[in-house]
Amino acid sequence: MDINNAGCGLDLSERVAEIRRRIEAAAKRAGRDPSDITLLAVTKTHGAQTIRQAIKAGLFLFGENYIQEARDKILALRDEETSARWHFIGHLQRNKAKIATELFDCIETLDSIRLADALDRHARDAGKTMPVFCQVNLAHEGQKAGVSSTALKDLIQRIMDLPNLRLDGLMMLPPYNPDPEKTREWFKGLRELRDNLEAELGLKGCLKELSMGMSHDYEVAIEEGATIVRVGTALFGPRNV
Ligand SMILES: *Cc1c(COP(=O)(O)O)cnc(C)c1O
Secondary structure (H helix, E strand, O other), rough: OOOOOOOOOHHHHHHHHHHHHHHHHHHOOOOOOOOHHHHEEEEOOHHHHHHHHHHHHOOEEEEOOOHHHHHHHHHHHHHHHOOEEEEEEEEEEEEEEHHHHOOEEEEEEEEEEEHHHHHHHHHHHHHEEEEEEEEEOOOOOOOOEEHHHHHHHHHHHHHOOOOEEEEEEEEEEEOOOOHHHHHHHHHHHHHHHHHHHHHHOOOOOOOEEOOOOOOOOOOHHHOOOOOOEOOOOOHHHOOOO
């Protein structure tokens, strides 16, 4: 799909239908059950009204990158809509861990032991068990958030000791390449890393979620095992900011 043309002539429900068709086709190519893949709509920069339309179009899982921006939308929609679930997919500072715990249903970007400890404490205070994913920086990109593959094992073992966190899987934002085939190796690498760690740590089947793939490469990500694809532009068109 030409993502730069997303939106031209199509309304949101048609775009959702088209993406669902592509998800299903990619799953079938890989011999996977399409119902094992969830479309997460990335709504950063888009207002509550767009999210209402997305809910009408059948979407229920949303991703936000910034606490402040997300807060207004989540609180506005919380009163009127109970089906929406929210994943935090941005970089989380420890001083925002408390509000993130209150607002979100899952933190996909846990990447340090200090942050894990803070989230565990706030989850306990809020009386909830917080689902988390570890964000992995497989390519060791200097500026990018995420735990390195070498430090991941220690982080996972720490999370396993924290009673108020539940580790559900891994998330990755691979080096950007406009050609999705060039990203295939990173997607495959995250799946293999997950499989190896599950075996080594005796966690078979525990890290079931792999959040990877965006508008331009989600089909390849699904072929390599993604269970959550995070799609913004292909649903809502280009962001202006
Ligand atoms: C913005 C964002 C996306 C969505 O990107 P698109 O190319 O618009 O689909 C996915 N994941 C993360 C972490 C993001 O920040």
